[in-house]
Amino acid sequence: MSVAADILNVLRGDPQADRVVPPTGHTAWLTLFTSGAMAFLAVFALALSLATDRLAERWSSELARSATVRISAPAGQEEAQLRAALRVLEETPGIASARVLEDSEQRALLEPWFGPDLPIDALPIPRMIDVIEDDAGYDAEGLRLRLTAEAPGAVLDDHTRWRRPLVEAASRLRTLGVVSILLIGLATAAMITLAAQASLAANAQVIRVLRLVGARDVYIARAFVRRFTLRALSGAAVGTVLGAVAIALLPRASAEGGFLTGLGFQGLHWLWPLAIPPLAAIVAFWSTRIAAFRSLRELM
Amino acid sequence: MIELDDVSYNYGGGELLSGISLTLPPGSFHFLTGPSGAGKTTFLKLCYGDLLPTGGRVSAFGKDMRDMDRDDIARLRRRVGVVHQDCAFLDHLSVEDNVALPLTVSGRDPQGEEANLNELLAWVGLSAQARSFPPELSGGERQRAALARAVIMAPEIIIADEPTGNIDWEMSLRLLTLLVELNRMGKTILIATHDLNLIRTAKQQVQARVLRIRNRDLQLAGADL
Numbered sequence: 001m002s003v004a005a006d007i008l009n010v011l012r013g014d015p016q017a018d019r020v021v022p023p024t025g026h027t028a029w030l031t032l033f034t035s036g037a038m039a040f041l042a043v044f045a046l047a048l049s050l051a052t053d054r055l056a057e058r059w060s061s062e063l064a065r066s067a068t069v070r071i072s073a074p075a076g077q078e079e080a081q082l083r084a085a086l087r088v089l090e091e092t093p094g095i096a097s098a099r100v101l102e103d104s105e106q107r108a109l110l111e112p113w114f115g116p117d118l119p120i121d122a123l124p125i126p127r128m129i130d131v132i133e134d135d136a137g138y139d140a141e142g143l144r145l146r147l148t149a150e151a152p153g154a155v156l157d158d159h160t161r162w163r164r165p166l167v168e169a170a171s172r173l174r175t176l177g178v179v180s181i182l183l184i185g186l187a188t189a190a191m192i193t194l195a196a197q198a199s200l201a202a203n204a205q206v207i208r209v210l211r212l213v214g215a216r217d218v219y220i221a222r223a224f225v226r227r228f229t230l231r232a233l234s235g236a237a238v239g240t241v242l243g244a245v246a247i248a249l250l251p252r253a254s255a256e257g258g259f260l261t262g263l264g265f266q267g268l269h270w271l272w273p274l275a276i277p278p279l280a281a282i283v284a285f286w287s288t289r290i291a292a293f294r295s296l297r298e299l300m
Numbered sequence: 301m302i303e304l305d306d307v308s309y310n311y312g313g314g315e316l317l318s319g320i321s322l323t324l325p326p327g328s329f330h331f332l333t334g335p336s337g338a339g340k341t342t343f344l345k346l347c348y349g350d351l352l353p354t355g356g357r358v359s360a361f362g363k364d365m366r367d368m369d370r371d372d373i374a375r376l377r378r379r380v381g382v383v384h385q386d387c388a389f390l391d392h393l394s395v396e397d398n399v400a401l402p403l404t405v406s407g408r409d410p411q412g413e414e415a416n417l418n419e420l421l422a423w424v425g426l427s428a429q430a431r432s433f434p435p436e437l438s439g440g441e442r443q444r445a446a447l448a449r450a451v452i453m454a455p456e457i458i459i460a461d462e463p464t465g466n467i468d469w470e471m472s473l474r475l476l477t478l479l480v481e482l483n484r485m486g487k488t489i490l491i492a493t494h495d496l497n498l499i500r501t502a503k504q505q506v507q508a509r510v511l512r513i514r515n516r517d518l519q520l521a522g523a524d525l
Contacts, residue, residue, distance in 0.1 A: 215374060
């Protein structure tokens, strides 16, 4: 509560208090630049985390519920085996629906690989059954055994084989994104602490005079804290805007483009980067405050 | 107001002051004298909490300085006006802002006390220099500005460290007159100086006592001055 009030006070400012510490030159620009650069990087780390989060979510939810039964049998038996497999699937508890893919659907699936002119009728393409499981799920091993018995040409593919490593990779990427954001935050704190210490050291004589005329530590600290908080806030705001623009200008993810171009924000996720400048300000507030009080304690 | 009880101080290379006991009663006028390096500035710093004694105790307004936290020390300095040897101005602020600095840092609005400020600047004869910057002032003007800053908070005690150190006799007398006026208004005054003429002149105007630091000890000088 008092910290919030403190931060508000700092932002509102006191023009008198501002003037007691002489303005500084290039260090101000360095602080602005660094916090801007950090915010820019944070936007990308955030986009990465959110995109991989989305990806992992989609893969695990969409793919987990579906499986495919593929039937490759000699031409004469195909239809019989397809019906046998469907029968098995309908009798298996835990399966919500089983549907034979139409020729046109299969053609659409193959089109990206072989082009639109594929003479699908002339090719020995296996028939596919799209299987959707219900909430309870089914026993994959048991289903496999029964399918082998009823329709020897049917192969159940429940996607776990390739889904699991992808989901793992996606959540690992998300963790990396979160770790990057934390590292960016810590680096910002370290940078602001160094800049604040340099500024406090450069103004040691001013601080001494202020103490001698009866200034409390909190008053002196506030003059520095306000500066660095505002610098970090405005630098981060610029960096965030530039980062968000860069993300918005990334090529759109298309249906065929797959997941690589899916990096970016969607819908309400665009609000997340808005948190970066205030967070940078909070980091700057605390690092400067701690640095200021530490160096003030060395004075009488 | 300020009491020292068996106070000693050393900077690490042997004791500079030892076994000093003194009480500054309200409304008193004291000079502190002694050779250079005898510890006059150190003694004054002990009085306004810039140094803590290495032995004994110092109390101000009834409170032991050892028990004061940093904010208490800050508040003490608002009640004790100090004219520092080097004046200790902020060179990037105008004379007016420097004089008003104690008001600013204690959260009072100098704009609201502009009349006081102008009156004070007129009293020390610096109205014309109000908007100048400290480096543009002469030695005497700096000392008078420092005195104005020391009294702007209406302190009960005024401590001055060699206020006439770098200025000519006429200016010294002017400064002394200001300090004597403050004493007549009831302020407690403590001035460190090695200027014996100044002390003699002051003695004709006020009931001043002279303290001398000799051999690490503080003695009350007699009528020999």
